[in-house]
Each structure stands twice: as structure tokens, then as C-alpha cells.
Amino acid sequence: MSTTAFRRHLDLDPVTVRKARTLARRAGRPIVKLARAHTTVSVERAVLRLSGLRGADPDGTPWVNRLVDAVRADVGLEHGVAGPVWAALARGEAEDLAALAQKAAAGSVRFHVPEGAEARRAERSSRRAVGAGLRAIDARRRERDRLVRRWGDPPHRPWIYLIVATGDIHEDIPQAQAAAREGADVIAVIRSTGQSLLDFVPEGATREGYAGTYATQENFRLMRAALDDVSRELRRYVRLTNYASGLCMPEIATLAGLERLDMMLNDSMYGILFRDINPVRTFVDQRFSRQVHARAGIVINTGEDNYLTTADAVDAAHTVTVSQLLNEFFGKEAGLADWQLGLGHAFEIDPDRPESFRLELAHALLARELFPKAPLKWMPPTRHMDGDIFRGYLLDGFFNLAGVLTGQQILLVGMMTEAVVTPWLSDRDLALRNVRYVMNAAGNLHEDFRPAPNGFIAQRARQVLGEAVDLLERIGDDGLLDAIADGTFGLMRRPADGGKGLSGVARKSPAYLNPATDLLEEARS
Secondary structure, eight states: OOOOOOOOOSOOOHHHHHHHHHHHHHHHHHHHHHHHTEEEHHHHHHHHHHTTOOOBOTTSOBHHHHHHHHHHHHHOSTTOSHHHHHHHHHTTSOSSHHHHHHHHHTTOOOOOOOOHHHHHHHHHHHHHHHHHHHHHHHHHHHHHHHHHHHHOOOSSSSEEEEEEOOSOHHHHHHHHHHHHHTTOSEEEEOOOTTGGGOSSOOOSOOOOOSSSOOOOHHHHHHHHHHHHHHHHHHTSOOEEEEEOOGGGHHHHHHHHHHTTOOEEEOOHHHHHHHSOBOHHHHHHHHHHHHHHHHHHTOEEEOOGGGGGGTSOTTTTHHHHHHHHHHHHHHHHHTTOOGGGEEOEEEOOSOTTSTTHHHHHHHHHHHHHHHSTTSOOEEEOOOTTOOSOHHHHHHHHHHHHHHHHHTTOSEEEOOOTTTTTSSOOHHHHHHHHHHHHHHHHHHTTGGGTOOOOTTSHHHHHHHHHHHHHHHHHHHHHHHOHHHHHHTTTTTTOOOOTTOSBTGGGEEEOOTTOOOHHHHHHHHHHO
16 A cells, blocks of 8 residues: 655754654563563464464354463463474374364373474474465465556545444344445454453354444455455455554454455554553564465554543644554564554544634644554544434534544545444445545545644644654553553553453563564564
């Protein structure tokens, strides 16, 4: 994905910008060190998924869960599962991973940590198995590139991003195809409520999601095939988004790469703040998942917009900028390129506040100019949507105008029925008409937009950047984990020793083996 050149308007001080990035690196490095030193049950399950292990037992528990749990019960997680699993295969405990998982679930196999020649054989075998999975992801990435060349990208920016969320994958498909025909460029299949708290990935096609559809490999496959069909019809490549977050972030990222998803919501802070997932668990999971996304050519979307649903969008604007800078550092450290950094921000200032639109323009321009090569994801108003659909439709029009005026790259379509009902097809049609009108009428207005050099918009942007630098200095002194525990982001306090999923974290031993991490990092060197 390439970004459209956008003329700089804010005259940001380059010394301040460099300082902000330097401070973000300073704050982020201890988290990377922490992530490198630990593994999680989901990282280990992702290794098995890359090696081809699929399916679930009669109760619906995935075989990857069964196998990891069995290894963990026998030898712990600190060595990784690859050594014990492939050593068991080498000594003839089972003919393949599926059979080994079934025997492990029945309690008829025991695992040990291999040493010496046995450990070297297990490492070679596990690298071959994981390497096949990574080559499959590479093939899907090449397939995407071929289809984009054949059918083309949308001829406009921003790309129009629309959510589908019925709970039933077989209902989602016709709605997604209809949305593409009406002009949507990116279809996001929102996840079922609460899936982020499941410590397993459901198996197969699902029809019972609540306020969203379960993220499963089969649901990914079905929707990708349906969007390929409509892409062929429309002669433009329609992209597919889902969510790699929560307790199974690494596994869902892996499945997304195998099924050629194009974008994934992927941000540890959402799970930490709004789902109370343990910070250490999710930072470890985030690094691995972003390594997979980098390899798969997937654009990540980050969740800074969520802070503004609990904190005031003016008072907390600098926390959004800080999080964007941290996500840029974490993303690039994991191997993501600029074009894969769909950093998030949002149109969430109280519309009754004087000069609210000018403030929105200042915040949006600041994000655009700080990250000129990143395909930013601009989110519509939600917090102040109150059920008045006429006011809501107008607010969405202002949001669309701000997106066009400030050169945003991914624009999530706002719904005038936000906070009233799950949108009907007719609601989506009206929302898309709103976007099309604004983009058609004002598509290149950014060429003429010139905020006064020392006017309200420019001064506000510089103020937010200065506040972000101040906060990054405090985070660098105190540590990011302490900042999260103190409620710095979204007014939510999340201590590092609390939250869901902490029991699934293990500190790596000196003999830890993870062929997936090894191969992903070797490919970058």
C-alpha cells in the first residue's frame, strides 16, 4: 500500500519531532527486552499452527491447545514446545502432530526436554515444519500482489473502510459483497463480543456470534473467497480486515497470514486497557504477531481511538500521539514497514465545544504530518452520538470532510445509527452516500487548505506535540508499565502483575527454542 504525498502545513519543529521519536525508543526498548525474554501459551500454539496442526477435539478444544497444555504439564513452557514435541515425533510417539496431540490429550505420551544430538534433530525437524508454514504465508502474499496488479487498487484516497457484524459468517458474506458494490474498499468483519478473552481460537465456520462474528480460520477463508469474487466483478481489489488482539493474538495473526487477510487490528493497549489482559502477556504476544504481519504483508491498525472513548479527546490528545509514536517504534522493531503502520486516531471531540472542528483538524493534521508515510486509520465519532440520527449524519459528514481535508488514508465509515442499533443495510448505504458525496465534492481540497502559520490549528498541533514530549520524558523515567498502571492511557489503571492471561506467560530458559521466531528474525538480517 502506497500513501499519497501530502503537503506539510504545520511547520513542526524538526528538533522536537526527533526528540519525540528518541523518547519513544527510550520508553519502548525495555518492553522489547521484556518481550524477548518471555513466551506465552499463544506464541507456542502459533508455532504449532505454522507447522500445520489444525482441528479440535469433540468438545471443541483446538488440538494446539491440547498439545501445548500437555507439554506444559510435563516440562513447563520455558523451553518452548518445539523441542519436546519434535523429539517425541522423532522417537516414534506418533506419526504426525495431529496424532501426537490426540495421544497427549489422552495422557498416553510424556514429554521431556531433549539435549545434545536429540535436541539438534528436534530443532532441524521443527524448523522444516515451521518453514513450510512461513512459505505458505509468503505464497499468499505473492498472490495478493498478483491480484492487486490484475484488478487494481481503488482509484482514490482515503480508502473507505466499512464494518460488517451480523454474528453469522453466512450472513456477513452477502452484506460484505453488497458494501463493496456500494463503494467500500476495505471490509472489516468485527469479532464477536468477548472473543478477545477466549484463550483458544474456535474451529470452523460459525453462526452464533454476538455483535460480531468469531475470528476463525474457516471464517477467514470463506470471507476472503467471497471478496475475491466481488473484486473480480468490480475490477478492484477489495481488502479484508479482522482482529489480531486479545489472548490469542499470535495465533490469529498466523491464521490471517495463511488465509490472505490484508489488514488486522493489532494493538496490545486495547486488550490491556479495555479487556484487562495482563500487560506482559499482551506485549509478548504483540511482538510475535507483528513479526508475522510483517512477513505476510499485512497492514496493522492500532487502537489509539479507544482512549478517547473514556478520556476527554482534547485533554488526552497527547496520549494518542504518544501511543502512535510507541506503536511506530514497536512496529518497526518487529519488522513492519511504514506502509504497514495503520496508526489510529479519531474524531471524538464533543461537538458542543467551541471550535471543535478546528481542534479536530489540528489533531488530524498532526498525526498526518508526524507519520507522512503511514496509512493512518481515521475513526468516526462514536462517543457523542446520542441517537439523533440527523445530527449524527451531519457529524459523520464533518468527519468525512476532515478526513479528506487532512489527507487521511483509511477512513472508517461512520453510522448515523451509532448507539441506537446495529446498522441495517440501508444505514450503511446512506453512510456510504455521505462519504461518496464528500469525496466527490472535496476530494482534492487539501491542495487549497492552508492553516495560518501561527493560527489556532498550527498552535494547537504544536501544543499537543509538546505535551506528548513531556509525557514521553516521564514514561522514560518511570517505565511504560508503570505509566499503564497509573492510568496514563484512557484513564484505565492496569498493573503489570494483574489482569487475565498472566498464568500463560513463562520466562525463557537459556535453552529456549522457537523455530518461528528464529526464522522470522533470520529473514530480516
